[in-house]
Amino acid sequence: MSQEDHKLRQRIRYRHVEKIYMDLKELGYHDNDPLKVTDLITLDQWHYFGTAPVDAAMKLLEIREGARVLDVGAGIGGPSRYLAHKTKCHVTASELLPDNHRVGQDLTSRCGMTGSVKHVCGDIITTELCNEEFDHVTSIQAIYYVEDKPRLFRQLYNSLKPGGTICLEEFCRLKDVEDADEQAALDFFLLCVNTLPTHQDYKHLLEDAGFEVTVHDISEAYSEYTYGRWANWDGHRDKYVRLYGEDMVDGWLKFIVTTKKLCNEFGVVGGGRFVARKV
């Protein structure tokens, strides 16, 4: 698949990038008003469980004031801002899609955080990173989009200082698909990549790049989360259609049903948190 194809598909998945501005309006903010990170955190975390995965990374990696952190696949910068706000570290927020990058920059600027969060737009695989630039790398539900993971992990290894650490939270494949329904759901979910690694695959990929790795299986939590999100959806439909339009809401619903099937009903997809040290 060409890079352009890849970007296009990603763009379709993330076409709700402007949603944050609608949500801020609902909260009473006007265009260009200064923002508080603490108001944004219910809106800008594009993954499961709000800020909990960022808190987990902070704790597991012991991220301290002044540390240099690379956030891979930063979305609109939610985890990067929260991390910098909580620890007073310096974050480089790397994001593939120009629209996400632009909104991330705007929100960071309106939070008065341009001194601690720097946004970089481009494919992390080809982004120029200095050798031994970072103390830590974090990434939440983004690496699975990257096709060439061996190259990605070599790139991240080189960008870390000796002894530097990584915390990745990712979707993982738990078993082979067993029928056409499972295959169709997995194909829709993956969209832009051919395969989804298992927990062991990720461990080996990181070890091959030179890391020492600890694996945390968080599949049970993913199963409960995706089920709860699906079960609670209906009550909000009318409000969401009013705010965001039918087309957008139908797109999300398809995604919500698919992730509930994969993580809860079929048990094909789970979650993993990978903590790794450059040795």
Ligand SMILES: C[S@@+](CC[C@H](N)C(=O)[O-])C[C@H]1O[C@@H](n2cnc3c(N)ncnc32)[C@H](O)[C@@H]1O
């Ligand atoms: C599910 S979102 C998660 C965003 C963010 N980590 C968060 O949790 O709020 C995944 C993000 O990774 C980005 N991404 C995918 N492939 C990428 C790549 N090769 N380089 C940089 N960013 C990438 C996507 O554009 C998307 O914004």
